Amino acid sequence: MSRKSLERKISRRKFLGTTAASGAALTALGTGLSRVSFADGHTIKIGFLAPLTGPVAAWGKPGLDGCLIWADWVNAKGGVNIGGQSYNIEFVGYDNEYDAAKARTGATKLIKEDGVKFIMMLGGDTWPGVQKIAEREGMLFSTLLPSDLSPDSTTLLAPCEVHPIYNVTGVEWLAENKPDLKTAVMCAQDDSLGKPSVATYLAAFEAAGIEMQDEPLFFDPATTDFAPVMTKLLAGNPDILCLDTCYADYVHPLCEQAFQQGYKGQIISCTADFYQKIIEKTSAEFMEGFIFQFPDFDDPALNSEGVNFVNPNEFYAEYAKRYGASEWSAVSWEYASIMDLWADAASQAGSAEPAAVLEAMKADGTGKHAFGTADWWGTELFGIDNALVGNWPVVVIEGGKATIKDFRSIPAWWDKHKDLMIKHMTALGQMWNQRG
Amino acid sequence: MPAAGTGGLIRRAAWRLRLVLLFAALAALPYLLSYSQQEIAVLLVINVLLVSSYRLLTLTGEWSLGHVVIMGVGAYTSALLAKQAGVPVPLSMLLGGAMAAGTAALLSFPLFRMKGFYFLIGSFAAGEIIRLIWKRFTDPFGGPKGLKRIDPFPDIETGFLSIDFYEPVNYYFLALAVVSVSLFVLYRIERSRIGLTFHAIHWQDRLAESVGVDTFRYRTLAFVIASFFAGIAGGLYAHYVGAVNPTRFSVDQMVYVLVWAIVGGTATFHGPVLGVVVLTVINEIVLRALGLDTARPLIYGLILILAVLYLPNGLESLGPRLRALWQRRRGEPAAAGREPA
Numbered sequence: 001m002s003r004k005s006l007e008r009k010i011s012r013r014k015f016l017g018t019t020a021a022s023g024a025a026l027t028a029l030g031t032g033l034s035r036v037s038f039a040d041g042h043t044i045k046i047g048f049l050a051p052l053t054g055p056v057a058a059w060g061k062p063g064l065d066g067c068l069i070w071a072d073w074v075n076a077k078g079g080v081n082i083g084g085q086s087y088n089i090e091f092v093g094y095d096n097e098y099d100a101a102k103a104r105t106g107a108t109k110l111i112k113e114d115g116v117k118f119i120m121m122l123g124g125d126t127w128p129g130v131q132k133i134a135e136r137e138g139m140l141f142s143t144l145l146p147s148d149l150s151p152d153s154t155t156l157l158a159p160c161e162v163h164p165i166y167n168v169t170g171v172e173w174l175a176e177n178k179p180d181l182k183t184a185v186m187c188a189q190d191d192s193l194g195k196p197s198v199a200t201y202l203a204a205f206e207a208a209g210i211e212m213q214d215e216p217l218f219f220d221p222a223t224t225d226f227a228p229v230m231t232k233l234l235a236g237n238p239d240i241l242c243l244d245t246c247y248a249d250y251v252h253p254l255c256e257q258a259f260q261q262g263y264k265g266q267i268i269s270c271t272a273d274f275y276q277k278i279i280e281k282t283s284a285e286f287m288e289g290f291i292f293q294f295p296d297f298d299d300p301a302l303n304s305e306g307v308n309f310v311n312p313n314e315f316y317a318e319y320a321k322r323y324g325a326s327e328w329s330a331v332s333w334e335y336a337s338i339m340d341l342w343a344d345a346a347s348q349a350g351s352a353e354p355a356a357v358l359e360a361m362k363a364d365g366t367g368k369h370a371f372g373t374a375d376w377w378g379t380e381l382f383g384i385d386n387a388l389v390g391n392w393p394v395v396v397i398e399g400g401k402a403t404i405k406d407f408r409s410i411p412a413w414w415d416k417h418k419d420l421m422i423k424h425m426t427a428l429g430q431m432w433n434q435r436g
Numbered sequence: 437m438p439a440a441g442t443g444g445l446i447r448r449a450a451w452r453l454r455l456v457l458l459f460a461a462l463a464a465l466p467y468l469l470s471y472s473q474q475e476i477a478v479l480l481v482i483n484v485l486l487v488s489s490y491r492l493l494t495l496t497g498e499w500s501l502g503h504v505v506i507m508g509v510g511a512y513t514s515a516l517l518a519k520q521a522g523v524p525v526p527l528s529m530l531l532g533g534a535m536a537a538g539t540a541a542l543l544s545f546p547l548f549r550m551k552g553f554y555f556l557i558g559s560f561a562a563g564e565i566i567r568l569i570w571k572r573f574t575d576p577f578g579g580p581k582g583l584k585r586i587d588p589f590p591d592i593e594t595g596f597l598s599i600d601f602y603e604p605v606n607y608y609f610l611a612l613a614v615v616s617v618s619l620f621v622l623y624r625i626e627r628s629r630i631g632l633t634f635h636a637i638h639w640q641d642r643l644a645e646s647v648g649v650d651t652f653r654y655r656t657l658a659f660v661i662a663s664f665f666a667g668i669a670g671g672l673y674a675h676y677v678g679a680v681n682p683t684r685f686s687v688d689q690m691v692y693v694l695v696w697a698i699v700g701g702t703a704t705f706h707g708p709v710l711g712v713v714v715l716t717v718i719n720e721i722v723l724r725a726l727g728l729d730t731a732r733p734l735i736y737g738l739i740l741i742l743a744v745l746y747l748p749n750g751l752e753s754l755g756p757r758l759r760a761l762w763q764r765r766r767g768e769p770a771a772a773g774r775e776p777a
Contacts, residue, residue, distance in 0.1 A: 128679030
């Protein structure tokens with residue numbers, strides 16, 4: 001054997017050794033990821049079935065991180081009292097990659113193999129893969145996207161985020177506080193998340209007397225070059241640029257493009273996940289006044305009476321300490337707030353069984369939503385009263401920081417303008433009885 | 437020549453024995469798996485058909501970026517026929533395959549005016565047009581949300597037999613049967629004169645044309661046959677998961693098919709099958725079992741890089757390489773021509 005080939009062999013061996021060591025390290029690191037909170041004694045398992053990787057991971061992974069904190073806090077206090085017995089909570093995660101087939105596999109694993117009592121999902125494209133399992137197994141599921149709700153799925157709840165209906169609060173606040181802004185343009189990814197949100201913004205703009213300069217611009221979710229999208233949007237020099245409910249992967253480049261193309265008007269969006277990074281890519285001046293719907297939980301306004309989320313400022317501080325403040329996203333607190341509801345209902349029911357928890361949760365037609373007491377609502381829009389609807393915050397970036405400007409009532413808007421909402425939802429085929 | 441005849445008989449018997457053992461293992465497999473792993477096995481079997489049908493197209497030398505969309509054509513057609521026209525699911529699956537084949541036949545006119553890289557881009561564009569149609573026309577395609585509550589494969593209920601195809605183990609056997617028959621047909625096509633012509637077009641298309649082979653017709657034939665089986669795979673998928681949407685058939689999914697084919701190797705019939713099986717087991721079972729859910733893309737990427745660096749001819753070349761190594765160790769001359777091209 002030549003010396004050269006020997007060296008090559010040794011080098012390869014070293015390489016393989018290093019790879020194996022890296023693999024072992026990753027294994028050790030990863031073992032903590034899917035089962036995120038271990039507990040001794042009596043334990044109840046909760047499933048977390050959401051995208052943890054891929055383009056939609058920003059609306060899954062931060063939620064699981066938030067649940068980690070929730071479980072650590074609850075378990076440290078002795079767990080959840082159910083029927084006179086304290087139970088620790090253990091989350092079991094499954095990455096569904098925002099794919100219906102993988103969501104189906106994940107749901108069966110969580111129910112049949114892990115024995116979870118409740119499953120939290122992002123919903124959207126993944127729910128149809130799970131729907132039949134939910135019906136067959138009678139498992140209680142939650143979604144962040146109430147457009148998944150339908151009369152067929154009685155065990156599916158939208159107990160936290162009534163997306164996209166709360167977007168009306170941002171537009172309403174904008175119209176009241178900046179009445180000189182009269183024209184708007186809008187873009188959204190052409191998918192199940194983008195379309196109902198577009199219908200909502202169209203209704204909200206119409207209710208507020210804001211004129212759309214052009215039809216909403218739908219771009220393909222595979223889009224990576226947003227320069228032409230933004231050029232088309234800004235062609236008419238609109239007062240308001242609406243980014244609808246775009247994923248973080250789109251909001252960031254869209255803002256960059258608006259900045260680079262010299263836009264100086266008002267921006268409104270459903271989310272501004274990781275907005276500090278947008279400010280880094282643009283400027284604090286450019287982002288000043290940006291309106292969206294998801295507060296940082298260090299906001300003092302969250303300590304006001306009526307807000308039900310437990311210790312929001314401490315929760316945010318802990319989140320920032322563990323994962324970094326810039327990792328805070330729209331969903332970081334949402335799944336944890338759903339767990340508050342679930343724990344209350346399980347305690348009331350004296351049982352963690354899905355049917356008992358569901359009954360207790362909806363017993364008096366109201367629930368303790370994160371932002372205040374809310375009603376179980378939705379028949380007119382979703383065909384079933386399984387969405388918890390109440391107040392929602394309007395958030396504005398001021399001095400480089402998200403600041404709650406107001407809490408607005410969604411039901412109050414609905415009572416005045418529901419015809420507009422139903423009109424636009426119907427036009428885009430988004431009513432529950434129009435879907436697939 | 438009796439010696440050669442005996443050798444042939446032995447080889448054939450050994451081949452049949454291997455086949456029997458393979459089917460025995462595949463029959464036993466679901467009973468060794470957990471419930472959720474059975475679900476993965478169903479999807480794996482469907483993907484085996486998808487990637488094997490893709491290989492048939494690559495035999496002519498053309499790599500398409502639209503094969504997953506063609507699978508989607510089968511899925512949408514089968515779902516719509518069953519859901520809205522009340523066509524029995526087994527028949528709707530076949531019609532889904534036929535629609536996929538018909539779509540491929542239509543697309544072949546513009547696409548086979550191109551070759552190589554241009555064909556690749558053209559197939560991507562054609563696929564995107566189809567996906568945009570699904571998104572644009574909410575009626576009947578369901579728009580971006582797609583179709584849900586698709587009729588499942590009908591349960592079998594007789595006095596003594598009850599088969600519920602919601603159960604993954606039952607659907608696994610159904611999919612296995614459909615895919616086995618499909619693979620047999622694909623294998624026979626490849627070994628036939630038509631298959632040899634596909635190879636000839638791949639390696640020497642000008643020469644093939646000079647001896648009278650109509651390369652357009654044969655390329656179209658490969659595209660149509662491959663698309664038919666991709667459509668069948670789509671039907672199997674739609675009636676199992678119960679939902680389809682345009683994102684499920686995006687170019688992101690196509691990348692997976694390419695990766696399975698490249699990592700497995702396309703020189704042999706079993707190469708892509710090896711690719712999809714090994715990578716799916718690693719990605720969906722091993723890494724998840726290790727609790728590496730969020731690290732999977734990183735590790736998957738690492739595996740791909742290693743595979744390309746150390747197995748440039750795909751996993752299918754691993755066997756011959758190991759055999760050659762074994763023979764070298766024993767001082768035997770290595771068998772020539774075993775390594776796939």
